[in-house]
Amino acid sequence: MGIAVNSLGHCHPRLVEALTEQAGSLWHTSNLFRIPAGEELAEKLTGLCFADRAFFCNSGAEAMECGFKMMRRYHHARGDTRRKRIIAFSDSFHGRTLATIAAAGNPAHCEGFLAGDSGFDQTPFGDAGALAQAIDGATAGVVLEPVQGEGGIRPADPAWLGEVRAICDEHGILLLFDEVQCGVGRCGGFYAHQQLGVEPDLLASAKGLGGGFPVAACLAREEVASCMVAGSHGSTFGGNPLAMSVANAVVDEIAQPGFLDRVREQGEYFRGALEELARTNPGLIREISGLGLMIGVFPHADAGAFLSALREKGLLAVKGGNNSIRLLPPLNVGREEIDEALAIIQSALAELETAA
Numbered sequence: 001m002g003i004a005v006n007s008l009g010h011c012h013p014r015l016v017e018a019l020t021e022q023a024g025s026l027w028h029t030s031n032l033f034r035i036p037a038g039e040e041l042a043e044k045l046t047g048l049c050f051a052d053r054a055f056f057c058n059s060g061a062e063a064m065e066c067g068f069k070m071m072r073r074y075h076h077a078r079g080d081t082r083r084k085r086i087i088a089f090s091d092s093f094h095g096r097t098l099a100t101i102a103a104a105g106n107p108a109h110c111e112g113f114l115a116g117d118s119g120f121d122q123t124p125f126g127d128a129g130a131l132a133q134a135i136d137g138a139t140a141g142v143v144l145e146p147v148q149g150e151g152g153i154r155p156a157d158p159a160w161l162g163e164v165r166a167i168c169d170e171h172g173i174l175l176l177f178d179e180v181q182c183g184v185g186r187c188g189g190f191y192a193h194q195q196l197g198v199e200p201d202l203l204a205s206a207k208g209l210g211g212g213f214p215v216a217a218c219l220a221r222e223e224v225a226s227c228m229v230a231g232s233h234g235s236t237f238g239g240n241p242l243a244m245s246v247a248n249a250v251v252d253e254i255a256q257p258g259f260l261d262r263v264r265e266q267g268e269y270f271r272g273a274l275e276e277l278a279r280t281n282p283g284l285i286r287e288i289s290g291l292g293l294m295i296g297v298f299p300h301a302d303a304g305a306f307l308s309a310l311r312e313k314g315l316l317a318v319k320g321g322n323n324s325i326r327l328l329p330p331l332n333v334g335r336e337e338i339d340e341a342l343a344i345i346q347s348a349l350a351e352l353e354t355a356a
């Protein structure tokens with residue numbers, strides 16, 4: 001398991017082939033030069049969503065940084081140099097760089113690292129009124145995860161997302177979606193927001209995009225991307241031939257007809273069975289949440305103890321906020337594997353009940 005990274009499991013033959021073939025020909029060129037695999041990946045990604053342009057980098061936090069820079073630069077390029085502040089939401093997570101910890105504002109992640117006001121504010125996730133109130137003449141844009149990950153798997157309410165879009169449009173500010181964890185098929189659409197019916201102006205993509213190989217992208221509409229000119233941004237390793245070849249293979253696999261239908265089906269099956277488990281064991285499970293194959297289980301008992309019990313029995317999961325655990329299986333997971341996971345979850349719950 002990786003945290004929503006191994007989108008096609010370990011050593012998928014198509015990814016092994018793409019990586020080894022590329023490794024035998026060319027590893028690195030500076031992104032000062034355009035390479036066919038990069039052009040191809042940009043074409044595919046922009047063809048699959050709202051975006052017109054892609055900037056490639058190496059990690060989720062880097063893609064977010066690129067998005068934040070573009071949000072500010074967009075207004076700067078229009079002569080509005082005041083619009084630099086960015087509004088984020090409670091319980092969010094955007095990475096571990098200085099700007100991304102400042103954006104999420106989680107005290108545990110910020111403590112000892114920030115020097116004064118970093119230009120980010122947080123309002124409650126799901127509250128359109130609070131967002132509208134927080135916006136002023138210094139606001140450049142709004143950033144959110146369409147399905148929160150670290151905070152405890154929490155899909156945004158589509159109606160609220162629509163309100164956020166309308167508020168951004170009304171104020172002429174930008175909307176950045178962090179789909180680092182929830183994107184690239186994880187929630188049953190190529191990008192999660194496509195399931196929720198609202199489009200952003202910019203989007204950060206990483207994790208599952210490389211199926212385990214480090215690669216990320218910041219995607220944007222032309223109107224936004226065009227504020228970046230030669231020299232505005234850069235990356236030594238971003239868009240390298242190895243990463244581009246693997247990501248092309250990942251995207252080909254996930255975008256093939258029927259693949260996402262299967263993710264949605266498997267997700268419904270897995271969540272349905274977990275909800276049944278919660279219904280029959282109300283004293284053990286508080287809630288099941290999620291979209292597609294991004295699933296949250298909220299036990300009554302300590303999530304840490306639950307995780308340890310799962311691990312001992314051979315199931316790797318990861319903790320999330322609000323005493324939850326996250327289940328993020330590969331997108332090509334089989335029904336038998338889901339059943340095996342369900343049996344382990346049931347047995348771990350029974351063990352916790354006995355211990356209580």
Ligand SMILES: Cc1ncc(COP(=O)(O)O)c(C=O)c1O
Nearest residue numbers: 059060061093094095149180181
């Ligand atoms: C929603 C979200 N954004 C950003 C990041 C940061 O990505 P990375 O660790 O690749 O920098 C993560 C990582 O967990 C994430 O879940």
